[in-house]
Amino acid sequence: MREAPGISKEDLESVRRWLNGRAQALGFSDLKVSDLDLGQAPQHLRDWLAEGRHGQMDYMTRHASLRSDPRAILPKALRVLTLRMNYLPHTPDFADETWRKKEFKKLEEPHQAVVSLYARGRDYHKILRNQLQQLASELKAQIGPFDYRVCVDSAPVMEVEFAQKAGLGWRGKHTLLLNREAGSMFFLGEILIDLPLPVDPPTSEHCGACTACMDVCPTQAIVAPYQLDARRCISYLTIEHPDAIPEEFRPLMGNRIYGCDDCQLTCPWNKFAQVAADVQREDFMPRHQLDHSSLLQLWAWTEAEFLARHSGSAIRRIGYQRWLRNIAIALGNALRQSSDSKQRDLLQQALRQRLHQHSDMVDEHIQWALAQA
Template sequence: MNSRSQSELDWINQIDWLREEARALDFGDIKVSDTDLSQAGPKLREWLDAGCHGDMNYMSEHAHLRADPSKLHPGTIRVLTVRMDYLPDNAPMRTALDWRQKEMQKLEQGEQAVVAMYARGRDYHKVLRNRLQTLADRIASKIGPFGYRVFVDSGPVMEVELAQKSGLGWRGKHTLLLNREAGSMFFLGEILVDVPFPVDAPVTSHCGECSACIDICPTQAITGPYQLDARRCISYLTIESKGPIPLELRPLMGNRVYGCDDCQLACPWNKFAQLSQVPDFLPRHHLDHVSLLDLWSWSEEDFLSRHEGSPIRRIGYEAWQRNLAVGMGNALRSDAVSEQDKQLIGNALQKRRQSSTPLVLEHLEWALKQISNQVN
């Protein structure tokens, strides 16, 4: 066996330093991959051709770039992929015997609004981007000027494929990345670089015969292992879709008004999910425990000001009200909601009939029809 050259050893030492710097910036881990995604390209094209991306036209517009990261920044030969955990480090999370069960119970409290955990705090795009930029600056201070480009769910990058290729985890059957030490409750970010860092090896899958994520999906959006039809996904319906939510899917959404965590809550690996050390991810405006009525009472000015710096702000007030109307309609259908709360919800919906946009009004009228538990 040939001994490693001094230059190879130097780069390996740089990787050790890089991981220390990444952890100092509150990244859970950092791994390195090359840019070869040739095996993933055909799968992406098949998914797009089937129309599973719905109205997310940006997925198809730059598909050729997604399959080849080297085209996104001249000279790119490596991709640094980071993980940043986002479970809030607060008293409710620290004292819960099982935080997943605690979150699942919120789905049974029909008068409560359920917001996906990642969206309850500050916009992760800004948090990760700023820290990745800091990491890039530190790399430049260490090795000298180099070419790079930072991405945080903001460009045509196949994040999970790159993370899987780098050994940061494996793709779960729900299509999200899973990590043995952190489950799936984390964000991903990338730095495309022209530096020949040694690549990390992929890890094997550890899902086995488990189908918990598939079985629990409220809308059956996970059509099979590693297959997601975004058009049925509650995250897509409440965030990406700008039009009417299909009638047949509304009752299945329950009180989920922004995103959905069900497949992650059911995953056994998330018992290892890590609490975040980043204060930005602590819940704002009681989004971890807030009623549908409270959120419905917000004016557009309230929505814009209270969601300043939040990922929720991007969907706009109209989509926010649309989602809430569906949640309130489902509350009116629920046997778990008191008659008093149903009366308050019905009155609140009635008061908005004259001031709602056509899109919101259509969902509002549907909601009011649920008083008799008849879906129309």
């Protein structure tokens, strides 16, 4: 094994300790190190793609070979640094362990708009990338030049596999990473490096016989333990799917207009989920009342308002047409469940006002929503 530039093998453990301290200061909750061996994971990915379970996420197929070997991204890579960043907001709703019940209660209020927790604040891609880059830059200042590549989940890296391999947690039956101290309400980021740092051992899995995540999924997208069919997943349907949402799933979506947290909310390990570090306190606070908005309030946004209010948000990426598509479905579900005649009139009027103003796709979902009366 070659020596890292400007640092002896004897000092690598010291570098590792320094990384832990700086990662904490930058808002990361943990940092682990793994080598590059992915074992059977690349074959499992190829099988999953061959079954078409990625839906229309064509980038998964295009980048499959890159995901299988980090050296295709950084030829000199020797290690992967995987870092965890908690994202629950510092609001009164998350001051105690009842926050999961409160989130589930929102799903029982048909006129309430539900946005996935991770997307209510600033775009995590930018936050993670900036902090990972800062950590890499500070390390370079400490030890001298070295090769690295910063990655967030938009990069073709099998992040859950590396996180699991390094002992940051284990893959739950919903396919997300679980951590004994933090559940699953966190983001992952990686830095590929050419430094032969000592690696961390994996941890054991602690799901046991529990199937809570599989049982609660509204669309039964978790088709077997550790197997997700994205084509059935509400997160995929509301975010990644570009076209009309299949009618069979629309009633099951309820009032979820961007993403779905059900499998995480029901997971017993998320009683240990943690709020964001102080350095990210403002970043992950809900913006524009996305934690307490009604469907009609969000439906009333113009495209200019959508773009302005979601500037710097992960939600902006889906565009205004999908935003309206998703809310139209939720309005249809609210209309079907409403027994108040005045409320039903308000919902129908709001839907009709947007007919023939946008795209054929939006019109089709409005027509479906109106038919739920």
